[in-house]
Amino acid sequence: MFIASPLVALACQRFPKSRRIANFVGLAIMTIALVAASYTNTTGALLATQGILFGIGGLTMYFPAMYVIDEWFIARKGLAFAIIWTGTGVGGAIFPFVSQWLLDTYGFRTALRVWAVVIVSGMAVPGLLLSTDHSCRSYLLCHQSSS
Numbered sequence: 001m002f003i004a005s006p007l008v009a010l011a012c013q014r015f016p017k018s019r020r021i022a023n024f025v026g027l028a029i030m031t032i033a034l035v036a037a038s039y040t041n042t043t044g045a046l047l048a049t050q051g052i053l054f055g056i057g058g059l060t061m062y063f064p065a066m067y068v069i070d071e072w073f074i075a076r077k078g079l080a081f082a083i084i085w086t087g088t089g090v091g092g093a094i095f096p097f098v099s100q101w102l103l104d105t106y107g108f109r110t111a112l113r114v115w116a117v118v119i120v121s122g123m124a125v126p127g128l129l130l131s132t133d134h135s136c137r138s139y140l141l142c143h144q145s146s147s
Contacts, residue, residue: 004059012063019064023127026064027120029057034116038109050112061123 012019033053040046073080102111 004056005063008059008063012067016067019067020127022060023064026057026059026061027123027127029060030054031057031116031120033057034112034119038112038116065126 008022012022033049036053037046037049040049069080069084070077099111099115102114106114
């Protein structure tokens with residue numbers, strides 16, 4: 001994920017109209033990776049699907065969201081990023097406990113499928129709201145400065 005980050009960041013910066021598409025491509029890759037990982041029988045296949053493919057999907061989804069936050073929030077950009085990183089930290093603190101419970105209760109196959117559903121249901125709506133049209137923001141900025 002870290003090796004490809006500069007390439008994805010440059011692509012998102014260079015082609016801003018493709019960010020929404022990249023978001024859904026990343027979501028699809030992550031979902032396919034988790035569902036495919038739930039059907040694997042070998043460690044190598046699990047590493048390829050959940051390790052590599054899921055990482056590529058997450059990377060493809062991450063950068064468009066960060067660019068949108070950076071471009072849409074002007075006056076309270078620090079607060080917007082603080083809220084996002086707080087959510088990331090809270091999710092990172094809760095995720096291992098829920099994952100362990102799912103693994104203990106249902107096994108790894110069902111746990112991976114549950115996480116696939118959670119990711120799709122939690123990220124599809126924000127992906128639909130992801131916009132690269134800044135005409136609304138420009139309108140608001142022009143009217144705030146004239147008041």
